[in-house]
Amino acid sequence: ANAEKWVLTVTAQTPTNIAVIKYWGKGDEDLILPINDSISVTLDPDHLCTTTSVAVSPAFTHDRMWLNGKEVSLSGGRFQNCLREVRSCANDVEDEKEGVLKSLKGLGDLHVHMCPTIDFPTAAGLASSAAGLACLVFSLAKLMNVKEDHSRLSAIARQGSGSACRSLYGGFVNGSFLKEENGSDSIAVQLADEKHWDDLVIIIAVVSSRQKETSSTSGMRETVETSMLLQHRAKEVVPERIIQMEEAIKNRDFPAFARLTCADSNQFHAVCLDTLPPIFYMNDTSHRIISCVEKWNCSEGTPQVAYTFDAGPKCRINFTQTEKLLPNFFKGCSFHFPPNSDTDLNSYVIGD
Ligand code: 2P0
Numbered sequence: 001a002n003a004e005k006w007v008l009t010v011t012a013q014t015p016t017n018i019a020v021i022k023y024w025g026k027g028d029e030d031l032i033l034p035i036n037d038s039i040s041v042t043l044d045p046d047h048l049c050t051t052t053s054v055a056v057s058p059a060f061t062h063d064r065m066w067l068n069g070k071e072v073s074l075s076g077g078r079f080q081n082c083l084r085e086v087r088s089c090a091n092d093v094e095d096e097k098e099g100v101l102k103s104l105k106g107l108g109d110l111h112v113h114m115c116p117t118i119d120f121p122t123a124a125g126l127a128s129s130a131a132g133l134a135c136l137v138f139s140l141a142k143l144m145n146v147k148e149d150h151s152r153l154s155a156i157a158r159q160g161s162g163s164a165c166r167s168l169y170g171g172f173v174n175g176s177f178l179k180e181e182n183g184s185d186s187i188a189v190q191l192a193d194e195k196h197w198d199d200l201v202i203i204i205a206v207v208s209s210r211q212k213e214t215s216s217t218s219g220m221r222e223t224v225e226t227s228m229l230l231q232h233r234a235k236e237v238v239p240e241r242i243i244q245m246e247e248a249i250k251n252r253d254f255p256a257f258a259r260l261t262c263a264d265s266n267q268f269h270a271v272c273l274d275t276l277p278p279i280f281y282m283n284d285t286s287h288r289i290i291s292c293v294e295k296w297n298c299s300e301g302t303p304q305v306a307y308t309f310d311a312g313p314k315c316r317i318n319f320t321q322t323e324k325l326l327p328n329f330f331k332g333c334s335f336h337f338p339p340n341s342d343t344d345l346n347s348y349v350i351g352d
Contacts, residue, residue: 006057013135015048016049018041020260023036040163040175048131054139170193265309269309
């Protein structure tokens with residue numbers, strides 16, 4: 001009877017990540033196999049984090065999930081795939097207090113309850129799915145006493161969302177693309193840890209927190225089906241950029257990092273524009289931010305600031321040497337920053 005009463009719970013937090021070389025397009029939609037490598041920076045865990053509590057108990061009759069406190073359907077293939085993969089790695093758990101061995105191997109008839117909390121706008125291009133799926137997989141793996149390493153967990157998180165594999169690591173991360181057909185080597189690899197480039201500062205400007213009109217998943221599908229530019233990008237451009245970006249990160253070479261980051265953001269949005277029907281993720285404010293940064297960099301002769309935009313209008317701005325540059329940059333902007341009541345521009349300042 002005692003065995004029927006137990007509940008095991010785990011809570012984990014995972015930060016989101018920002019791609020500086022973008023993933024856009026899948027070779028296999030079910031396995032979520034990106035068509036090219038990507039490189040990202042994982043944010044400081046104090047900001048834009050998701051928190052997930054998971055529980056397992058013989059008293060649970062089926063798997064359930066509450067997203068931000070509201071129950072959501074688990075019928076989607078992605079959650080099921082992640083859940084199935086983590087379950088298959090489950091191990092028995094020794095409970096220290098009660099001294100009872102919880103038999104989790106294969107999970108038998110045991111079901112899980114999952115409660116992810118995302119405290120920033122979802123589907124607004126802030127990579128909420130990256131942090132959310134990474135956190136879900138990580139917390140389930142802890143709950144089920146999974147022994148596999150982070151790289152295996154990253155491959156499982158990738159099946160929830162392509163960008164999620166990168167959030168399993170801090171610092172600078174490469175989300176590697178398909179080489180094996182089953183995706184077993186489509187994993188995340190840490191390039192450098194979070195201490196590697198201390199004076200790199202990231203600012204996130206939420207130009208609009210409205211939900212984007214085209215989801216990443218359907219946008220990518222349409223791009224793969226209709227854009228000729230995407231093939232050129234995936235085969236000819238990104239492989240070279242990955243090598244250059246890895247070098248720039250290794251050497252903390254901000255001008256090279258900035259040039260590659262801006263160029264890749266712009267090419268990603270060019271590929272979206274090359275899609276039929278065209279996808280517009282940026283708005284007028286996004287374009288003004290680009291002009292502002294480009295003018296600033298041009299006047300300095302060498303890049304001082306980098307921008308990158310994902311599948312939404314918000315912007316990530318990268319600086320080095322913050323104290324000197326931040327006040328000057330904001331003086332050079334024609335819009336209010338930080339925001340005031342006259343604008344819908346909100347800001348999150350990430351890092352010190
Ligand atoms: C990235 N993005 O590398 C790129 C840049 C958006 C622009 O990964 O379908 O939410 O779940 O694999 O991971 C957004 O795509 O899409 C994304 P799915 P995901 O961060």
